Amino acid sequence: MNNKDSYLKSPDLLPISSEERNIGPKGFAVIWVGMAVVLAAFAIGGSGVQSLPLGWVIVATLIGSVAIGIFMTIIGDIGVEHGLSFPVYMRAPFGTIGTHIPSLVRGITAACWFGLNTYFGATAMNGILNILFGFNNWFICFIVFAALQLINTALGIKAIERFADLAAPTIILISAWMYASLSDQAAEQGREIWSWVESPVTGGAAFTAFMVVVMSNMGFWATLAADMPSLSRFFKAPKNERNWFKRNKSQIVGSIIVMPIVNTFMIIIGAVSYIAVSNFDPVVALQEAASGFILGILLLMIVFAQWSTNTSANVIPAATIFSNVGGPKVPFWAAVLIAGIIGIAVQPWSLFDVIVPALLIIGGILSSIVGILFTDYYLIRKRRVNVNDLYVGNGQYKYMNGFNLAGMIAWIIGGIASYFLSSYSFIVGFLVGAVIYYILGKYWWFKKYKQAEIEDPSDEKYLGITVGRDWEILEEEEVVAVPEDLNPQI
Template sequence: MAKNYLKSPDLLPIPHSKKNIGSLGFALIWVGMAVVLAAFAIGGSGVRELPLGWVVIATIIASIALGLLMTLTGDIGVEHGLSFPVYMRAPFGTVGTHIPSVVRGFVASCWFGVNTYFGAAAMNAILATLFGFNNMFVCFFIFAVLQIVNTALGMKAIERFADLAAPVIIIISGWMYFTLSDQALQEGRNVWSWVESPATGGAAVTAFMVVIMSNMGFWGTLAADMPSLSRFVKAPKLERNWFKRNKSQIAGNVIAYPIVQTFMVVIGAVSYIAVTNFDPVVALQESATGIVLGILLIMIVFAQWSTNTSANLIPAATIFSNVGGPKVPFWAGVAVAGFIGIVVQPWSLFGVIIGILLIVGGILAAICGILIADYYLIRKRRVNVRDLYESEGQFKYFKGVNLAGFIAWIIGGAAAVALKDYSFIVGFAAGGITYYVLAKYWWFKIYVQAEIADPDDAKYLGISVGNDWTIDLEEESVPNVAIVPGQTEHI
């Protein structure tokens, strides 16, 4: 057992040899993750004021921009094998990391609850149709337990489920689109031209930006802690080119995610146009019957399951394991996340989802801005990984807290809440710029950072110079030995 509470076995850097998710595997995980009922809500809300074509354009813009941002933050996991809560010790401190991390973990747990509720609703509808069994509470409990067990078994089990779920989701999503489109045509509504209450002038611009910010706010939660997922993604050793090193990430974040996200938004819009309800479980029950309905509802169950394991339970469990230290293993973190997702009563959250996305997305966008500023602009991708796991190392700062990070987060989050229609952009910019100025010209003048004072690639870069980081759980502190490219550094 580690003497140091920062050295939890489940939070150690993932070495190159254990990165086992390739480009196709990561893309398939995204196919499963992006099919989420909240995405349907964005589409249904958007066509109230804008034609579907403009909703699609706004979604594509948001998805590509966010996909690039995810890849930027994800390089922390690819390059160094570090998870989100561990790297957050750099911009927030070894103790301070817990506050923004727990906020993210709580949000992820809430999303787990929301997605579980709608997956359970689909499961209940299937059982009611086929066997006359109608008990939403039982379905919710069973579905939650199945997802928690699947995630607790580890990343390989999640990837295998994604391999199974993704083809089913792709096929049935197309079926769902055409089913709902036909329903809309029967009601005399052309899905690409119908708008409930068309917005004009400045109101149309605002509505367009709300669609963009809603999309970014929804997945902005994952943009912040993409390292927790990307640390398992394959990357070539000794590859200094950023694009080549992150090619597997790009396949998922910049190609698969925008395509699937846009299609899900379209389905939500078509669902609303067809039956004035962007919840496809309700819409499908009105527009399909028998085996067709059963198959479509199975897709909803698979989609929520694959989303929850990768996008919600893994990040939340990693965070809660970081807070608890070695005494809280990954599987226990999964259980904590699942418990929170149940007790928040997720069935009451869906009706206010767009407003929540705008506010929470902006607050978490400030963290994304801080991460980008710290990793790329200040440290220039070099990280003193050893000290991230040392309670008395350089990241202890002032009683374990980096005040530059907290001041920047408060300013960025407050700006995002004040301008919620542009929350993600405002939060990201305000948080990142404020942190850069405070850290570079104030905080790091007081608390010297080794990788900034001595920017030696061989000491502080990861797989791009051939370094794998390993942490000795038995020792509180051992010398940090510089190595030559191609060797493994033992810490």
């Protein structure tokens, strides 16, 4: 086995066997409660009620949340069926080297989200220390909070899930209290939360504002729509089950039911916060709504919420990608550190004011990747994958010097199209990326570079858990180990 093959076989990127999959529907639902309570989502609600009544903001949020949940579940079947992570499967539509370019975009985006959520947690931590000891230096809190989360992540997914189990009920309590308190505060100012709108719009402008809320919610979770295989490969699924819905039960419960409910509640709180105090920054809203001991407890809950979200939704996906790019020379703990450095370097405290337009752009860029993954996995390969060759440097996925030009071209065109139609960014990016990749792949690229599973779509050779198979890839002797605690136990 040559060095290039070893480079493709970092131990944390190998397929997950059915015995290692320990997350069921209940476990994923709990994880989603932790992940979906993202205080940055407040900005979408606050921006929405500047133009629309709260009821319409809720409808738009539910539509966007359920839609992106469906996309997550569809793409997540890659992990359920074959036990593959996002950066590994990306070798099929982008090539063994080309995969690094779109993967890095996703990884850097996740690292930026880590920084933004850490900033919220740090300002809350600073508020607690100010109440208790008169200490007031949010930047020191930012560095300390970032370090704590990175250490927690480096210890493995089990440590993260234990923390999520503790944080989830706490997060629900703070959310309910915030809604009740801010609603009362809005009422005291004579603002009825279901009818108040800062600058009402009608006609075409109202429809555009509605779609911006829909697309912002989709863009908010676009990173996980692309990267869901990195989580779903740990989900329990019955062997020899050909019913797609039964195989993906854990995903359906978590991504299509639990996530939209929790995400919508976060959007509501952001909207009510803006109505009550004209600011959707969650820390500012809390400081307006409470004081003393109660404020300290609520700020502590914000710290828990951001910690729970960041580790599972941002740091692990980013670290997995950076480890894939660096190969065995970049162990998991080092990749976690890289994600943390990027999250700090982007100065997240300057990102909050531009979060909604940024979500539309990011969502469009990533949605074209989702479209390409959908086309490659379902329409071209029909869920059959030559998994062994994903780990071979000179195999069928080498294409032209490691690049699949059909994927690269479709991604670029899809991203550009979504940028110029930003109000509908996710849908535009998905459709353009999917259609162009299908045309280029089916009628050009895969005629030139033959794919075994396309030429011979055998169930027994190229399906995974549907036919009871666990893919086994032999590791090199000299590998860099990742934390033993990496596999979930829910």
